[in-house]
Amino acid sequence: MDLFLQLAATGLVVGSLYALCALGWGLIYGTTLHFHVAHGAVFTLAAYFAYAGQKLLGLPLAVAVIGAILAAAACGMLIDLFIYQPLERRGALRTTLFIASLGLLTLIENLLAILFTPDPLRMDVGWLADAVQIGPVFLTRLHLVSVASATLGFLALMAFLRYSLSGRAIRAVASSPEMARTVGIDLRRVHLLTYAVGSAISAPAGILVAMDVGVEPYRGTTFVLLASVAVIMGGIGSIPGALLGALVLALLENLGVWKIPSEWQSSISFGVFLFFIVVRPRGFFGRKVQSAEI
Amino acid sequence: MSAYLAHFLVMVGIYAILALSLNLLIGYSGIFSLAHAAIYGIGAYASALAALKLGLGFWGGMMVAASVGAFASALVAIPSLRVAGDYYVVASFGLQVVVLAVFMNWTDLTNGHAGLPGIPRPNLFGRVIDQPFEYVFLAAAFAVLTWAICRRLIQSAFGRVLQAIRDDEIAAQAMGKNVVLVKIVVACISSALGAMAGSLYAHYITYINPSSFSLHESIFIATLVILGGSERLAGPVVGAFVLLAIPELLKFLAIPDTVAAPMRQIIYGALLIVFMLVRPEGILGRARAAERSGR
Numbered sequence: 001m002d003l004f005l006q007l008a009a010t011g012l013v014v015g016s017l018y019a020l021c022a023l024g025w026g027l028i029y030g031t032t033l034h035f036h037v038a039h040g041a042v043f044t045l046a047a048y049f050a051y052a053g054q055k056l057l058g059l060p061l062a063v064a065v066i067g068a069i070l071a072a073a074a075c076g077m078l079i080d081l082f083i084y085q086p087l088e089r090r091g092a093l094r095t096t097l098f099i100a101s102l103g104l105l106t107l108i109e110n111l112l113a114i115l116f117t118p119d120p121l122r123m124d125v126g127w128l129a130d131a132v133q134i135g136p137v138f139l140t141r142l143h144l145v146s147v148a149s150a151t152l153g154f155l156a157l158m159a160f161l162r163y164s165l166s167g168r169a170i171r172a173v174a175s176s177p178e179m180a181r182t183v184g185i186d187l188r189r190v191h192l193l194t195y196a197v198g199s200a201i202s203a204p205a206g207i208l209v210a211m212d213v214g215v216e217p218y219r220g221t222t223f224v225l226l227a228s229v230a231v232i233m234g235g236i237g238s239i240p241g242a243l244l245g246a247l248v249l250a251l252l253e254n255l256g257v258w259k260i261p262s263e264w265q266s267s268i269s270f271g272v273f274l275f276f277i278v279v280r281p282r283g284f285f286g287r288k289v290q291s292a293e294i
Numbered sequence: 295m296s297a298y299l300a301h302f303l304v305m306v307g308i309y310a311i312l313a314l315s316l317n318l319l320i321g322y323s324g325i326f327s328l329a330h331a332a333i334y335g336i337g338a339y340a341s342a343l344a345a346l347k348l349g350l351g352f353w354g355g356m357m358v359a360a361s362v363g364a365f366a367s368a369l370v371a372i373p374s375l376r377v378a379g380d381y382y383v384v385a386s387f388g389l390q391v392v393v394l395a396v397f398m399n400w401t402d403l404t405n406g407h408a409g410l411p412g413i414p415r416p417n418l419f420g421r422v423i424d425q426p427f428e429y430v431f432l433a434a435a436f437a438v439l440t441w442a443i444c445r446r447l448i449q450s451a452f453g454r455v456l457q458a459i460r461d462d463e464i465a466a467q468a469m470g471k472n473v474v475l476v477k478i479v480v481a482c483i484s485s486a487l488g489a490m491a492g493s494l495y496a497h498y499i500t501y502i503n504p505s506s507f508s509l510h511e512s513i514f515i516a517t518l519v520i521l522g523g524s525e526r527l528a529g530p531v532v533g534a535f536v537l538l539a540i541p542e543l544l545k546f547l548a549i550p551d552t553v554a555a556p557m558r559q560i561i562y563g564a565l566l567i568v569f570m571l572v573r574p575e576g577i578l579g580r581a582r583a584a585e586r587s588g589r
Contacts (some may be wrong), residue, residue, distance in 0.1 A: 035380055086571060095326060096574045098383070099520055103566025106513060110556035110563065118556070220320045221509065225387050232384065270388025277381055278373045 002136040007254045008091045009134075013143040015250030016150030017205045019243045021223050023157055024202030026231035026242035030074075031174040033094065038079055038101040039202065039227070040220030041108035046072035046203035047210035048071055048112055051123055061125065069203040076199025079104065079194050085188060105221060112217040120214030128211065153201050154243050160197070161239065170194055174237055200229075222266070229273045235283030244284055248272075249277045300426035300446050302542065304498060306535050307317055307433030308491050311440045313530030314516040315487035320516065321449055321524030323480050324460035325375070329367075329386035330515045332393035333485045336363050337492025337506030339397065339404060342413045342502055352416035356493040363489025364482040366393070371481040390509050397504035409503025416497050429498055436494055437531070440487050445527055447483065455482055510559065517562050521569055523576030537562065 025039050049071045053064030083104065087097050101131040128142040172180040173190045181187055209219065227242075230249050234241025249269050256268045276283070312334055319325040340362040341355035350358065364387070374385035378494045397404050404410065416432065423429055447453050455476050458466040467473045496502050505563060514537075522533020541558050569576065 035383065083571070085565065092570070092574060095320075096570050097326065098326065099516075100567050100570035102513060102516075103563040103570065105560050105563070106510075107563030107567065110559040113556040114553055114560070117552075222391075226385060228384050229388075232381065238550065261399070264395060267392040267395045270385075270392055273388055274373050274385060277377055277385070281377045282379070 004255070004258065005135070005137050006256060008158070009137040009139060009143075009249065011251035011254035013139065013246070014254060015247040016146045017209055018223070018226055018246035018250050019150045020153050020205035020208075021202045022227040022230035022234070022242040022246040023153060023202075023239060024198040024205075025224060025227040026171075026234070026236070026239065027201070027264055028194055028198040029228070029231060030100050030237035032084075032191050032260055032273055034084055034101070035094065035228075036101055037098070037100045037221070037224055038104040039076075039199070040222075040224030041105045042075050042079070042199045043206035043223055044109060044112060044217060044220035044221075045204050046199075046206040047215045048116065050207045051116075051121055051210060051215045054123055061123075064221075065204075065207055069117075069200050072203035072206070073196040073200040076195035080192055080195040080251050085191070092105070105224075109217050109220065116215070116217065118217055120216045122214050123211050125211045140206065140212075141213055146212075149241075153204065154159050154239070157197070157201060157239060166190075166193055170197075184201065193237075226269060229269055231283075233273065233276050233283050235285040238283070238285045241283055241285045297426050300472045301393070302538065303430045304426065306431045306538050307430070307437045308495050308498075309515070309518060309538060310437045310531045311491035311494070312488055312515050313339050313522065314437075314440050314444050314527075315484045315491070316515055317519045317524055317527075318444060318456075318480055318484040318487075319445070320519050321529070322453065322460065323456050323477060323548050325477065325481070326383050326516070327386040327481075327484075328383060328509065328512050328516070329370070329393070330387040330488055331507045331509070331511035332390040333342075333367060333488040334492040334495070334511070334515070335397060335502075335504070336393060337489025338496035338502045338507070339410070341493035342410045342496040343403065345414050345497070346410065346412065349377065352493075352497050355497070356490055359489040359493040360486040363492070364486040367481050367485030368478060371478045375477045375481065387509070390512055394508065395505055397507065399479050407503060407505075409501060410496075411501045413496050413500045413502065415500065433494060433498070436450040436490065441531070442488050442525065442538075443483075443487065448527065452476070452479075514562065517566060521565055521576055523579030525575055525579035529576050529578040535574065536577065 021039075021043060022154065025036065028034060028036050028039065046068050049068035050064050051069050053059045054061055057064070059067065071235070083100055084097060090202060125142060128145065130141050131138055132141060132144065161171055169180070169185050169190050170193065172183070172185055173187060173194075177187060180190070205223070206220070209223075210216075226249065230245035231242050232245070233248065234243070234245030249272065252272055253265050253268050257265060260268065312330060316327065316330045319327050341352075341359040342356040344350040344355040345352065348354075370385050370389045371382075374381045398406055400406075415422050417423070418432070423432055448456070455466065455471050458469070458471070459473050459476060463473055480534035495506075518533035518537050519530045520533070521537060522531065523529025540561060541554070544554055544558065
């Protein structure tokens with residue numbers, strides 16, 4: 001039983017990180033319909049920004065983290081501005097955009113591998129690494145921060161989308177780009193804003209993983225594809241769905257270790273995904289996925 | 295030097311088969327797969343195991359490889375191609391992850407990271423093909439065979455339905471075509487051919503391990519197709535030749551190995567972005583009508 005609780009707690013922590021990644025990716029996918037795999041690169045860049053801020057510039061951890069989140073948001077916007085928007089202006093196919101995104105992911109990951117070596121680099125996290133005991137469960141303070149960040153990130157995003165004017169503009173574009181344009185919303189600006197918000201919300205996930213197990217160049221790919229699984233499971237365009245999808249995925253992966261050897265952990269998620277698209281392709285609460293061609 | 299050139303040509307032949315078969319999906323059906331390296335690996339492992347454990351040799355191994363490859367692909371295609379395109383990207387990535395996990399963790403069968411050594415060379419009419427330049431002919435013969443199969447397929451009625459689905463899925467369905475079945479069948483054919491390339495590789499190198507069949511490899515094969523030009527049959531072959539030549543040229547610059555591998559990936563990534571921005575139809579190839587009309 002203790003083992004079960006420990007695995008569930010670990011699942012919750014990992015799920016929080018998946019959730020942050022999925023919230024950002026899902027917001028971008030739901031609004032722009034870009035299959036933005038380069039989000040994985042933004043996720044990884046955020047971690048390297050934080051690492052560089054702390055280790056190379058000697059900033060305090062909190063400052064480095066905040067700086068890294070802002071820098072990641074800027075990277076998201078730059079990608080939209082210099083890659084996706086020129087492609088869209090030319091009327092490129094969605095596949096073309098996806099391929100450019102894949103190229104960018106490969107480019108950035110390998111650039112980081114050359115600049116910082118492919119080996120994991122450690123950050124100093126100080127007292128955050130201390131263990132805490134909650135009943136029979138052991139976690140570190142950093143793990144609690146992860147759960148808190150995901151909760152906060154989710155609530156802040158919901159509030160932003162519901163109550164702020166810019167958030168409402170994002171929702172308008174997500175539900176119908178044509179209608180949004182008709183009422184005078186500038187689609188390009190909304191896309192840029194979506195990339196900034198989506199990147200900023202996923203950046204903490206990259207940084208938190210890096211603080212826990214080290215900064216690595218190739219981790220983003222797996223995270224972004226798991227995020228896409230979570231988003232499809234939760235339902236495209238549904239923010240609570242993305243959160244729920246991420247948590248279910250992480251809990252299954254971690255509780256699965258109870259019965260299945262841990263080296264098969266990564267296979268569990270995709271087994272679940274295949275099962276899901278047979279049984280319920282719309283996900284928990286969403287609309288259907290877009291075809292690659294329409 | 296001639297052995298070096300022969301090795302290069304054999305690899306071009308193998309990658310040409312992989313790229314031609316993947317282009318049946320990417321170029322002619324509009325289905326983007328991130329699992330072609332997994333299929334390639336399935337072919338290599340199935341063929342190697344058939345040769346080592348069942349004693350089937352090269353030809354039997356290749357048959358087994360093609361069937362297992364098609365079967366694995368059907369397993370993923372049947373659920374995910376029923377629904378829309380983006381699902382397949384994710385599902386195929388899933389297949390890639392699961393298959394690699396099988397190669398690495400099912401140690402009783404695959405020998406894990408250590409891989410499978412001692413795969414026999416092919417035997418052609420009682421003659422063992424063990425010289426690199428002899429293997430060039432074998433690889434070239436299979437590349438030509440794949441080319442012929444793809445060409446025949448694309449020009450057949452089936453191929454025209456395929457391209458109709460790519461251009462307008464709903465219209466094709468309205469014409470009474472079974473869109474899902476056609477897509478599943480083409481995924482199986484593509485995988486059977488890709489697995490054949492795996493078999494060719496396993497019996498050439500005579501040793502395989504999981505690292506040759508990673509996600510990076512899948513992205514690389516997709517890069518061959520896209521940069522070569524997915525609208526033309528010859529595009530992927532040109533892509534394979536050009537992109538395999540780049541790392542050979544890099545060898546002339548004295549770059550340490552730890553930098554050379556990521557450097558290669560950086561070049562491929564940059565080429566993908568630049569081509570998508572400037573010439574999305576690839577080196578060969580014509581702009582698709584749909585793209586011009588801005589759909």
